[in-house]
Amino acid sequence: xxxxxxxxxxxxxxxxxxxxxxxxxxxxxxxxxxxxxxxxxxxxxxxxxxxxxxxxxxxxxxxxxxxxxxxxxxxxxxxxxxxxxxxxxxxxxxxxxxxxxxxxxxxxxxxxxxxxxxxxxxxxxxxxxxxxxxxxxxxxxxxxxxxxxxxxxxxxxxxxxxxxxxxxxxxxxxxxxxxxxxxxxxxxxxxxxxxxxxxxxxxxxxxxxxxxxxxxxxxxxxxxxxxxxxxxxxxxxxxxxxxxxxxxxxxxxxxxxx
Amino acid sequence: xxxxxxxxxxxxxxxxxxxxxxxxxxxxxxxxxxxxxxxxxxxxxxxxxxxxxxxxxxxxxxxxxxxxxxxxxxxxxxxxxxxxxxxxxxxxxxxxxxxxxxxxxxxxxxxxxxxxxxxxxxxxxxxxxxxxxxxxxxxxxxxxxxxxxxxxxxxxxxxxxxxxxxxxxxxxxxxxxxxxxxxxxxxxxxxxxxxxxxxxxxxxxxxxxxxxxxxxxxxxxxxxxxxxxxxxxxxxxxxxxxxxxxxxxxxxxxxxxx
DNA sequence: CGTGTACTGTGGTCAGACCACACCCGTCGC
DNA sequence: GCGACGGGTGTGGTCTGACCACAGTACACG
Numbered sequence: 001x002x003x004x005x006x007x008x009x010x011x012x013x014x015x016x017x018x019x020x021x022x023x024x025x026x027x028x029x030x031x032x033x034x035x036x037x038x039x040x041x042x043x044x045x046x047x048x049x050x051x052x053x054x055x056x057x058x059x060x061x062x063x064x065x066x067x068x069x070x071x072x073x074x075x076x077x078x079x080x081x082x083x084x085x086x087x088x089x090x091x092x093x094x095x096x097x098x099x100x101x102x103x104x105x106x107x108x109x110x111x112x113x114x115x116x117x118x119x120x121x122x123x124x125x126x127x128x129x130x131x132x133x134x135x136x137x138x139x140x141x142x143x144x145x146x147x148x149x150x151x152x153x154x155x156x157x158x159x160x161x162x163x164x165x166x167x168x169x170x171x172x173x174x175x176x177x178x179x180x181x182x183x184x185x186x187x188x189x190x191x192x193x194x195x196x197x198x199x200x201x202x203x204x205x206x207x208x209x210x211x212x213x214x215x216x217x218x219x220x221x222x223x224x225x226x227x228x229x230x231x232x233x234x235x236x237x238x239x240x241x242x243x244x245x246x247x248x249x250x251x252x253x254x255x256x257x258x
Numbered sequence: 259x260x261x262x263x264x265x266x267x268x269x270x271x272x273x274x275x276x277x278x279x280x281x282x283x284x285x286x287x288x289x290x291x292x293x294x295x296x297x298x299x300x301x302x303x304x305x306x307x308x309x310x311x312x313x314x315x316x317x318x319x320x321x322x323x324x325x326x327x328x329x330x331x332x333x334x335x336x337x338x339x340x341x342x343x344x345x346x347x348x349x350x351x352x353x354x355x356x357x358x359x360x361x362x363x364x365x366x367x368x369x370x371x372x373x374x375x376x377x378x379x380x381x382x383x384x385x386x387x388x389x390x391x392x393x394x395x396x397x398x399x400x401x402x403x404x405x406x407x408x409x410x411x412x413x414x415x416x417x418x419x420x421x422x423x424x425x426x427x428x429x430x431x432x433x434x435x436x437x438x439x440x441x442x443x444x445x446x447x448x449x450x451x452x453x454x455x456x457x458x459x460x461x462x463x464x465x466x467x468x469x470x471x472x473x474x475x476x477x478x479x480x481x482x483x484x485x486x487x488x489x490x491x492x493x494x495x496x497x498x499x500x501x502x503x504x505x506x507x508x509x510x511x512x513x514x515x516x
Numbered sequence: 517c518g519t520g521t522a523c524t525g526t527g528g529t530c531a532g533a534c535c536a537c538a539c540c541c542g543t544c545g546c
Numbered sequence: 547g548c549g550a551c552g553g554g555t556g557t558g559g560t561c562t563g564a565c566c567a568c569a570g571t572a573c574a575c576g
Contacts, residue, residue, distance in 0.1 A: 008560065009311060020350035021448075027352055033526065044561040046304050049528085050311040053267060057312045058344050060351050065527040066569035072526065077353030082344050086316050086337070087434075092278040093318050094285055095335030096434050104434040107369040108362075176345075176354050176362040180438065190279075266529065291557065302530040307559085323558040324538035330557065519576080529566075535559080544551080 008043040012051035015041055020075070031061065031073040058082035079175070083183030091187040098191055099240075102248055105184045106236045109165065112172045112181075113216060113232050114225040121223045135171040137217065140164055144213050154196040157206055162189070164213060195243025205242065209235070266301040270309035273299055278333070289319065289331040316340035337433070341441030349445040356449055357498075360506055363442045364494045367423065370430045370439075371474060371490050372483040379481045393429040395475065398422055402471050412454040415464055420447070422471060453501025463500065467493070 006014075019025040031037065034052065038045040052073055055061045059082035063073045090096040119135055143164040147157060162185050169181040199205050212235045219228035240248045264272075277283040289295065292310065296303040310331055313319045317340035321331045348354040377393055401422040405415060420443050427439040457463050470493045477486035498506045 017347060017350055020347070025351075035526090038561095046307070046562090047560065049304070050308055052527095053308040054312055054315045055347070057316075058347055059353070060347050063527065064569090065567070067525055068570040071569065075351055077348060077351035079344070079348045079353050082348075086340050086344060089275060089278070089313070089316055089318050090335060090337045090340075090437075092275055093283075093333055093335035095317070095337050096437075100432045100434040103432055104366075104438065107435075108365060111365040111369075174358045174361055176358040176442070177365075179348075179354075180362070184434070293557090296530095302528095304531090305529065310558095321558065322538090323536070325556055326539040329538070517576100519574105521572100521574085523572080524570090526568080526570100527566105528568100530564085532562090532564105534561080537557080537559100538555105539557100540553105540555080542551105542553090544549105546547100546549080 008047035009050040009054075011043060012037065012041055012048050013054065016051065016055065025075055027075050027077045029075050031075070033072065057085055079179035080182045083179045084186040087183035087187035096187065098188055099248060101184050101188050102236065102240050105181065105188075106233060106248070108177055108181060108184075109168065109236065110229045110232045112169050112174075112177060113220055113228040115172055116168065117220045117223050117225040117228040120220055135173070137167075137171055137220065140167040140171065140217060143167060144210070144217065147210055147213070152206075154202060155193060158189075158192055158196060161209065161213075162186075168216075192239075192243070195239075199242065205239075209239070212238075266305035267308040267312075269301060270295065270299055270306050271312065274309065274313065283333055285333050285335045287333050289333070291330065315343055337437035338440045341437045342444040345441040345445035354445065356446055357506060359442050359446050360494065360498050363439065363446075364491060364506070366435055366439060366442075367426065367494065368487045368490045370427050370432075370435060371478055371486040373430055374426065375478045375481050375483040375486040378478055393431065395425075395429055395478065398425040398429065398475060401425060402468070402475065405468055405471070410464075412460060413451060416447075416450055416454060419467065419471075420444075450497075450501070453497075457500065463497075467497065470496075 016025065016031070025031070031052075032040065034045055034048050038048045041048070052061065052063065055073075056063055059078045059080065060075060061073045062076045062078075064071050087096060087101070091098065091101060116135055116137070143160055147160045147164070152160070166178070166182055166185065169178045172178070196202060196205075212231060216228055216231045216235065219231055237248045246253075274283065274289070283289070289310075290298065292303055292306050296306045299306070310319065310321065313331075314321055317336045317338065318333065319331045320334045320336075322329050345354060345359070349356065349359060374393055374395070401418055405418045405422070410418070424436070424440055424443065427436045430436070454460060454463075470489060474486055474489045474493065477489055495506045504511075
């Protein structure tokens, strides 16, 4: 019979996935207790725990010890953490080249700002089927204000920068893009910080970045998709080239032929 | 002291991530045996196994029992499987709306074919820094030939369709996009199949899809980025609208107010 | 009626045991 | 001398049982 050859924890994972797909489990629901799940599926508790651990890292469930309504494993479906862990580790393991991460981020963010600009059309929207009239960018603007503080360290500035770019993705309303952008961003966080330390003049660079941010937001507000897209492209390509001493689309330096 | 309050399996995960980042671990390397790892880090073997399970699902390692050089846990960094699992489960758990998945796929694939068309410029490339001259699309073309077989079932056709679209991403050479496209595609595989069964005329639709595929490839070959992009957009939007009875950018029908 | 304490069930962790497996190497037979 | 065969050894895979910390709950007590 099929299924017997699968590893025990895979059986658990598939069972839970089937419950999700069939609607027996929905966000907010409690999973059965680990011991009960083990008994139901005929596997050991440790196998159940391995499956639950995977689901937790992937952002599908949240676990809490103790008793009461908030205890146990609860379906949450928050993809951000899982995507970040996946991309961070793949970059660490050299499965994802940093340049590919940046290129992908560039594509997604350019599309996001172009759509935001399109949706920002003052009158007549994109039609009655338009996603959401006038996406909320007040949070993004507030982040830009916070970045004007003169005594920010590189790390603080970059943390706000991350939040700003992420807020644009959030404003687009696309859950997949939001989570992916969060993952891409966290994957290269270390590189962005390392690059900032090697810059000739941080004050000069950060001033330029601030100005570019304002320009992007202005282009969105003025409903100019192509301008917004172009500004994002030069913003990201510029920072990459400045911190890596080569343009984004160049071949990386040949690996040492040791 | 920090780190003590973290859960045991997180300690293992962080330890391995640190080894990857520092270069102590690289693709192809063996991880220490589970029992040794547990002893080194002062945790139980079950905690080590939970961490390794996560790494395995994320595509970071491959495990094999037995003895010899191929046994044990080996760093592999194959992001496709992990991305697929993550997106499939997030769609199942309603963290990712299907429409957002399709929209994201549309953005990425449009960018991919546009870049392929740009790189297909017959002479003078994109300069000495160009990614790779003339990306290899023979595999993509062969898949289209295979899709001409008249006796294909819906499932077989869609499987080839998945491979075709994935081959385009692969041809771009971008690891992140390739893995992401694989994940997006596997996440909506079930919906694509269910949609195919509800079509008025599968023969008619599949014939149209075949023609559109040829057109996309032709646009790439003729180095026309904008045409390739437009064809991809209408290809994906068309299939979505046909199988969901509404355009991709429309609001989904209001949920039942039960 | 309020308060505090024991109880119960949860996830978190560990230790130990057994299994199947695959390689390695020594022995045995030719 | 050489090949085949068999046990030895170490691996991941799994299960069992136990203990802990924790948080809510029920009940007895004042």
